[in-house]
Amino acid sequence: MTTAILLSWERMDSLKEIVVHLCPHVMFKEIMIWNNKVDVHLEEKMFNCPKVRVFNSPNNMFFVARYMACAMASSPYCYFQDDDWKIHYLRSMYANFLRHPQFLHTDTNSDVWALTNWRWCFFEDGSLATRDSVVKFLKQASVTDMDPLEFAYGDMYFSTFLNQVPYQLENYLEELVDPAKDEAAFSKGSSGKSRNKQYMHKAAQKAWDALKRKDPAFEQEELHPTYLERDVRSPCADDRCLIISNKHPFPDVRMFKYRPYIDIEEIEKIHTLYEDPSIYIRYPFSKAVDGMDNTAYKSTQPIAQGDYIGLDMLLEIDRKIEYRLLYQMGDQWIKNAKLEVAGSDAVYRTIPLQYTCKDVRNMDYSGKITLDVEHAFLNRAWDNLVFDKKEMDKLEYDLDVDKDDDEDEEQDLSQSHNRQQSPKKTPELSYYEDYGWRTQCKFVVHEASKFRFMRLVSGQDEAYPFVVYDLGWKVI
Structure with a gap:
């Protein structure tokens, strides 16, 4: 069973919509809402879901509140979700997580997937982790001498301190908040993104130092299936x-x-x-x-x-x-x-x-390439030089390739005398x-x-x- 962890700050409408979405899923034993807004008091009866548990924080603990809430949970797994997105593929992500719970499992769209799988590692809008890994992270925070501000930005450190590439799934995400109108967004604008990257860099430096001194609190080897062995x-x-x-x-x-x-x-x-x-x-x-x-x-x-x-x-x-x-x-x-x-x-x-x-x-295609041309292109190794002569002749493409007999050559020569010379083009098809x-x-x-x-x-x-x-x- 799993505990869903939600942080509350400004977006109450989005938070309620997410609770309605999560509540029917049998994988969630409870939904814990950590309220970081000190001057707002939330109660469980405000949410129409018997699984909801509310913790009103005496201070704004920022992102590290996720991990403190998970450490308090009674279930072995925790699910983290931002309050500005709705994740529609919980069943399939959970099924893969149960196969490989040793990895942080995350969910995001294709452009962020390209960032996090090719440029840097970070988890995104919906994530599954074991409670043990979260407790380990809180211990790592103490041995790496994270200052209070770094601790508050725990999202930038958790996935890095795991020292394992997250098992990330890519799919469509439903955005609940218009980013152009969202005044509550923590990473709003270029300054917010630069700050996030700054703390990612600090997290990587701390992990680097810990690994150099062979700190036993940090994983030293890549777990299986490795990044290149994964296929989901x-x-x-x-x-x-x-x-x-x-x-x-x-x-x-x-x-x-x-x-x-x-x-x-x-x-x-x-x-x-x-x-x-x-x-x-x-x-x-x-x-x-x-x-x-x-x-x-x-x-x-x-x-x-x-x-x-x-x-x-x-x-x-x-x-x-x-x-x-x-x-x-x-x-x-x-x-x-x-x-x-x-x-x-x-x-x-x-x-x-x-x-x-x-x-x-x-039926939406309006081009001129025939089925025979496409079959020839796909089924023969002609390296993108496949022609439909009648169509290409009308477009004044060069027809010097693939002439089968002397008759075709004579016909092409006679035609060339009857028209003005023009630059020859080489038609190419792209896969x-x-x-x-x-x-x-x-x-x-x-x-x-x-x-x-x-x-x-x-x-x-x-x-x-x-x-x-x-x-x-x-x-x-």
């Missing part, structure tokens, strides 16, 4: 599954060595110059499981043999499940893929893959563009022994990336 990415839109993939959006962040004299903003610049996160921010994993066919997850690198995508169903099931994959890699990819399933132990076994595929037209056609494949999994995880594993290296519009399922 985003919750499904209905909160009934999680998309899994071993395709990492960014290079191994450990190639950069931390130096305590380099500040956070300089680190951001260094990382961004090495790898621009904008493609992932536009096409994150969550777009493949958001229930919409006009959005897509697109990997930042071509598919390699052994790369996979799949779903965690959150619990073991023995029903007949039909999966639907809508993607833009042509039917060649699934022909070379293998289907694997596993129980809660995540020990995978290969099962027969029987599928049906068809081409599906995107990251939508040309109006997708491949829809369906397959069924029905195992006598229950399964929880399903994944499609690439059988060979491909020239193109994952472009997945939808990966969904239904019971049949």
Whole structure:
């Protein structure tokens, strides 16, 4: 069981809305509201939820109040949430947390996910942690001689002092407060963000010093599954599954060595110059499981043999499940893929893959690329030089490539004499563009022994990336 921890300051309407959202979830034993507003007295009867417990603080304890409240809780786990966001995917985040409670589990959107997984580590709008890790943090605060102001900004220190990369899920967040009108926002404006980064940097320096002196209060080794071993990415839109993939959006962040004299903003610049996160921010994993066919997850690198995508169903099931994959890699990819399933132990076994595929037209597409051109582009290694000659001729593209016989050459030469010379253009197709056609494949999994995880594993290296519009399922 878990205790939800909410801080109260100014946003009473948002706080009540969050309580209404959290109260029905059976995972929460109680919802503890820590009131930092000294001149306002809150009572449990103000919230229509029997799980609510209120603590009116004699002083404003700022963010460290979260951890003091968690230390007071009777449950083994704590859930922290800001009062300006509503988190819709609690069931799926909790299911993954129960598999790996040794890690702080967090929930945020794609642009912040790119920041915290490529530039620096910090937890965001909804987070799950063990009570033991919180008690440990409060002890770490004493051995690192945190001053009262640092202690007040505990959010900047907790995740850093864990010395483990948080297990972070990426998805849509519902913002309850307009940031432009929010006068209560602690991190409002550039000064607030700069202050947060300043304390993140201080936290990293203190952790660095503790690790150098081999302080036993700090974890010295990376726990398993390591950052690169993890494959759970985003919750499904209905909160009934999680998309899994071993395709990492960014290079191994450990190639950069931390130096305590380099500040956070300089680190951001260094990382961004090495790898621009904008493609992932536009096409994150969550777009493949958001229930919409006009959005897509697109990997930042071509598919390699052994790369996979799949779903965690959150619990073991023995029903007949039909999966639907809508993607833009042509039917060649699934022909070379293998289907694997596993129980809660995540020990995978290969099962027969029987599928049906068809081409599906995107009715919103208004371009001129034909289905044959797209098939050729996706299924043949022509390195972006694939033509529809009739269409390209009208646009005065160079047609010197892929001439099959002398007749075509003579025809092209005669045509060139009858028109004025103009600069030749080379048409290119991009794997990251939508040309109006997708491949829809369906397959069924029905195992006598229950399964929880399903994944499609690439059988060979491909020239193109994952472009997945939808990966969904239904019971049949």
